[in-house]
Amino acid sequence: MGGARRGPSVTDPLFGIDRPPAILAPGAVHVPGWMDRAQQEYLLRACVDWAAVWDPRSIVLPGGGRMSVRTLSLGRLWTPYRYDDDEVVPPLPDWLVRAARSGLEAAVAVDPSLREPAYTPDAALVNLYGRGATMGMHQDRDEASSAPVVSLSLGDACTFRFGTPQHRGRPYTDVRLESGDLVVFGGPSRLAFHGVPKVVDGTAPAWCREVLGAEPGRVNITLRVTRPPTLGQ
Template identity: 75%
Template sequence: MTEPLFGVDREPTILGPGSVHVPDWLSREQQEFLLRACLDWAAVRAPRSIVLPGGGRMSVRTFSLGRHWVPYRYDDDEVVPPVPDWLVRAARNGLGAAAAVDPAVVAPNDSAGSPDSAGTPDPAGAPDSAYTPDTALVNLYGRGSTMGLHQDRDEASSAPVVSLSLGDSCTFRFGTPENRGRPYTDVRLESGDLVVFGGPSRMAFHGVPKVFDGTAPAWCREVLGAEPGRVNITLRETRPPTLGG
């Protein structure tokens, strides 16, 4: 098994070409804001348990912003809350922060272009970038929930995926685009961490083999009034780039 990157210093780490983990990217205030936003969104669009075409049921519950995701496509007949502008700006900042660590996050053909600054982990910020995610998937991990290795391949754009972690810690497993097997890297994600993958790693297999129940910061429970579990928000561009845009 690959040695997990459970370092004490929690410095930014390149998980693969074009994939970056930035620890502690969100401040406590930003995390609280996101958790409250998730409560508001879930009140409009209740999280659901996904049954896969093969009959299996995902152990996480999920809901969407922007476009409704169903395995393995987006269903525009279903109305879901929009992706707010502040969340798009946060995703752009996250992309900039990751590209400052590994420029391969933004490949030449990505619609996001090359950010000219790292930005800051501030949802109010707006670095100059064409990256405009039109969908966010919010996954809720309860006790015992996991996510098998998979590719995010339902999008018609090759733009990077920006992932934000809240609540309980987890083991995040990041592999290669070729298959679900080794080599892969395990890294512990904590509340407030950022992961971005694009460029050569845009189609890499990844998953969550373990969530460490009860490890969320105490203030997360205060915000939600309950155990938060793990909350993961992934932002994606799902439509193909506009020609000549």
């Protein structure tokens, strides 16, 4: 993945939709249209295969609340608020690790401060957003590493809200993420609060339904380095 073609429907100013890469905050980059259709199809089919092996779960939080998204883990099982090696989950494939490295390289081209030598994610979360699902503002702070998070979007568009490491409230930036978009955050933004207050139902590319035989909703894959640097490299 990486070096994706950007078709006219995504970035051609002729159609009034020009989405250049953007810095959301220091250490946080959005690269629109990073994956082409073939790459997105491959990843979406892989998600179907993973879900067939490991049933996506609706996570119950320690306070009793239930997340509206369904989640499956790759590489290491995530449960609030830790990673657990006692339960077997689908492995994190090498090709997805390479994709994450390519995504990080694309982000570094926009913000050089994100450079991370020997970046090797060891886990990923696949979040499935059905109709009406959202994600509240939260920090990705369960990892024993400060390496960047690489996030890939498939299916329906959403409003992605990116804030600060200090608190859940303003100031924050809202950006629309489309199928094929890449977001990377690390450095001073590694612990920034972020969430998805809205998914725009029915906005996925038509070919997504052809792949799944159903409406895809939104699919988000986030890759992380979860172990301490001395163990994860």
